[in-house]
Amino acid sequence: MALRDDxxxxxxxxxGWLAGQGEEFLxxxxxxxxxxxxxATSAEVDGAARAAxxxxxxxxxxxxxxxxxxxxxxxxxxxxxxxxxxxxxxxxTGLPEARIRAExxxxxxxLRLFAQHALTRGWLDERHDPGLPTRIPPRxxxxxxxxxxxxxxxxxxxxxxxxxxxxxxxxxxxxxVGCPVIVKAHQAHLATSEIVADAVDTARKAERLxxxxxxxLQSATRMTGTALVTHPLxxxxxxxxxxxxxxxxxxxxxARPEPIPFYGELxxxxxxxxxxxxxxxRGAEIARAWATSLTQGAGQFCTKPxxxxxxxxxxxxxxLQVAVEALAETPSQCMLSDTIAQGFRVSIARLEEKSGVVTxxxxxxxxxxxxxPVLLRTTADAFLADPEMAxxxxxxxxxAITVADPEEAVAxxxxxxxxxxxxxxxxxxxxxxxxxxxxxxxxxxxxxxxxGFPTGVEVADAMVHGGPFPASTNFGHTSxxxxxxxxxxxxxxxxxxxxxxxxxx
Numbered sequence: 001m002a003l004r005d006d007x008x009x010x011x012x013x014x015x016g017w018l019a020g021q022g023e024e025f026l027x028x029x030x031x032x033x034x035x036x037x038x039x040a041t042s043a044e045v046d047g048a049a050r051a052a053x054x055x056x057x058x059x060x061x062x063x064x065x066x067x068x069x070x071x072x073x074x075x076x077x078x079x080x081x082x083x084x085x086x087x088x089x090x091x092x093t094g095l096p097e098a099r100i101r102a103e104x105x106x107x108x109x110x111l112r113l114f115a116q117h118a119l120t121r122g123w124l125d126e127r128h129d130p131g132l133p134t135r136i137p138p139r140x141x142x143x144x145x146x147x148x149x150x151x152x153x154x155x156x157x158x159x160x161x162x163x164x165x166x167x168x169x170x171x172x173x174x175x176x177v178g179c180p181v182i183v184k185a186h187q188a189h190l191a192t193s194e195i196v197a198d199a200v201d202t203a204r205k206a207e208r209l210x211x212x213x214x215x216x217l218q219s220a221t222r223m224t225g226t227a228l229v230t231h232p233l234x235x236x237x238x239x240x241x242x243x244x245x246x247x248x249x250x251x252x253x254x255a256r257p258e259p260i261p262f263y264g265e266l267x268x269x270x271x272x273x274x275x276x277x278x279x280x281x282r283g284a285e286i287a288r289a290w291a292t293s294l295t296q297g298a299g300q301f302c303t304k305p306x307x308x309x310x311x312x313x314x315x316x317x318x319x320l321q322v323a324v325e326a327l328a329e330t331p332s333q334c335m336l337s338d339t340i341a342q343g344f345r346v347s348i349a350r351l352e353e354k355s356g357v358v359t360x361x362x363x364x365x366x367x368x369x370x371x372x373p374v375l376l377r378t379t380a381d382a383f384l385a386d387p388e389m390a391x392x393x394x395x396x397x398x399x400a401i402t403v404a405d406p407e408e409a410v411a412x413x414x415x416x417x418x419x420x421x422x423x424x425x426x427x428x429x430x431x432x433x434x435x436x437x438x439x440x441x442x443x444x445x446x447x448x449x450x451x452g453f454p455t456g457v458e459v460a461d462a463m464v465h466g467g468p469f470p471a472s473t474n475f476g477h478t479s480x481x482x483x484x485x486x487x488x489x490x491x492x493x494x495x496x497x498x499x500x501x502x503x504x505x
Contacts, residue, residue: 015211030094051212052151052180060178071115077199094334150235157240161189170238277427279315291326298333299396344395356382418468421454
């Protein structure tokens with residue numbers, strides 16, 4: 001039975017929805033009435049983990065065709081709930097309807113993509129060394145295949161209530177290979193999460209998959225997340241969120257008696273370099289597009305280009321004039337939660353107090369969730385002298401940095417920590433300078449962009465959404481695209497095993 005409004009607030013564990021046993025709390029929607037929820041207790045976390053472990057052997061033994069049908073059915077069940085999901089997601093997050101519908105399409109498309117990818121054999125990375133019994137010494141028959149790791153915990157993101165949430169990329173990729181998933185919902189969109197979870201559970205039942213294949217936990221306490229990542233039956237964790245929160249969970253995973261992989265996507269300022277030729281010819285055009293990218297989704301995209309690096313002098317002054325004009329025409333936007341809005345205020349205030357920082361435009365609201373854009377500027381010397389300037393300000397704000405020459409731009413690039421993306425705008429005569437920058441930036445970022453903008457992450461085979469720490473906790477993996485499936489697999493070798501005893505593929 002589909003979830004009704006009066007059923008919202010419990011946990012989805014095992015075979016169905018349970019009345020929550022933990023402490024009650026209220027949601028904080030952008031509009032409409034608050035809803036009552038309960039925080040999952042340690043006993044409920046244990047129940048979800050045990051149910052997932054009980055489901056693992058049967059789910060891992062399903063065929064790729066069966067798992068593909070499951071993912072396609074989740075997408076279908078979501079489409080059957082699209083109007084309700086849209087209304088509630090807009091009310092909870094304050095995001096406009098067009099954004100929610102676009103994200104809905106991306107999420108269901110992502111599910112179908114992994115359904116198709118599950119049917120391919122490439123992700124299995126099968127390798128076979130036939131036995132050589134007459135060789136001295138003899139070689140055994142060796143077969144390598146990737147196998148699912150076990151129950152996976154997924155932490156939903158604040159800024160994508162659908163695509164990086166309950167049925168988002170982490171969940172879809174884990175289910176595609178046969179890993180049960182336990183989702184910790186985000187407080188910014190609890191009711192939306194339960195509707196989507198109901199779609200997943202309905203699909204599970206229709207496909208006759210075991211209870212425990214999927215679970216949803218709601219919570220307003222850190223205890224739930226701590227209990228989840230430290231539970232001995234959880235074998236891997238996917239996380240999208242803040243650097244502070246992600247690092248804390250990462251450390252817990254590493255400190256376990258049996259450490260497990262933690263795939264966290266954390267903070268990124270996504271530097272954007274404008275080189276001289278491009279700045280002279282297209283500076284105004286780039287400035288307007290940068291302002292749009294900067295404020296898209298109230299600046300709450302993990303790929304927001306929060307730093308722009310400009311040649312000092314006429315190019316920088318013209319660029320910043322046009323950017324300020326564009327930002328002045330950008331209306332205030334509702335942020336995802338009061339906590340996120342307040343965190344942005346604190347970040348901007350801290351930047352404004354720093355030596356060498358000048359405020360070019362600031363419409364940051366002193367209270368509430370509606371937030372206007374802000375543009376600050378500084379010099380490379382000041383930026384290089386204060387590493388805190390490179391910290392992410394999650395919201396519609398950007399920091400412009402002027403550099404005296406290409407060598408200073410290179411020095412600034414070297415100073416940056418790991419990033420999700422790095423962008424360079426250049427014209428043909430800028431390619432020598434760009435080559436020097438890319439030699440550094442390819443070691444700093446997971447995705448390099450030429451004459452474009454990082455907001456908008458295509459879900460595709462070649463996409464990399466990750467990077468060196470703190471952009472992510474494992475630079476060898478991605479959280480977007482079909483390669484993300486590798487996070488939930490481990491290689492296993494079968495030596496002289498009869499074909500009837502090897503896993504179903």
